[in-house]
Amino acid sequence: MTEPELLQRIKEDPEYFSELFALYYKPIFGYVFRRTADFDNAADITAETFLKAFMHIRYFSYRGISVKVWLFRIATNEVNLFYRQLSKKNSIIERLKFENKKEFLETFQNDKSILENELSHHKRFLEVQKALKKLPLKYQDVISLKYFEGKSNKEIAEILGMKEGTLKSLLSRGLEKLRKKCNHF
Numbered sequence: 813m814t815e816p817e818l819l820q821r822i823k824e825d826p827e828y829f830s831e832l833f834a835l836y837y838k839p840i841f842g843y844v845f846r847r848t849a850d851f852d853n854a855a856d857i858t859a860e861t862f863l864k865a866f867m868h869i870r871y872f873s874y875r876g877i878s879v880k881v882w883l884f885r886i887a888t889n890e891v892n893l894f895y896r897q898l899s900k901k902n903s904i905i906e907r908l909k910f911e912n913k914k915e916f917l918e919t920f921q922n923d924k925s926i927l928e929n930e931l932s933h934h935k936r937f938l939e940v941q942k943a944l945k946k947l948p949l950k951y952q953d954v955i956s957l958k959y960f961e962g963k964s965n966k967e968i969a970e971i972l973g974m975k976e977g978t979l980k981s982l983l984s985r986g987l988e989k990l991r992k993k994c995n996h997f
Contacts, residue, residue, distance in 0.1 A: 815879050829866050840887050846960045847891045849941050851924040857894050861887045877970050884971045892949050943993035951986030
């Protein structure tokens with residue numbers, strides 16, 4: 813089924829949103845996790861991303877960007893919002909009320925263990941992650957999407973709503989700032 817067909821089904825019956833969730837949960841969660849380097853925060857931010865997408869999907873229409881790009885844009889905004897509101901941290905999972913909450917939390921714990929093991933083997937990644945967090949958000953966004961998510965310049969420009977020339981300039985300046993910070997390790 814194509815994205816436009818799935819969107820039409822979702823608009824007719826919101827239960828089909830679960831198919832969209834199944835398609836894009838892992839890439840969005842992975843992106844958010846690599847931006848935050850914290851499983852619980854990544855789970856909260858990803859949940860908030862999909863909640864916002866669910867609430868606004870009926871207004872989405874193709875205007876040159878795919879649903880995947882739209883979801884990455886929402887996730888990027890949510891990560892930035894998280895960093896702005898770090899002091900107001902509440903777990904969205906704890907606020908959820910649903911039948912299989914125990915199974916859901918167990919699945920999250922399993923995913924958490926796997927991802928934390930992977931991160932523990934990548935000390936240098938963590939050092940770069942720490943240095944990246946010290947950069948302004950505009951540099952964090954472009955560097956993360958380019959090098960952690962493997963997005964093309966065109967995709968990044970679409971996600972962040974900017975021109976490719978601006979993106980290239982931000983990448984260049986951001987990488988130079990990151991190199992300087994990493995030399996301190």
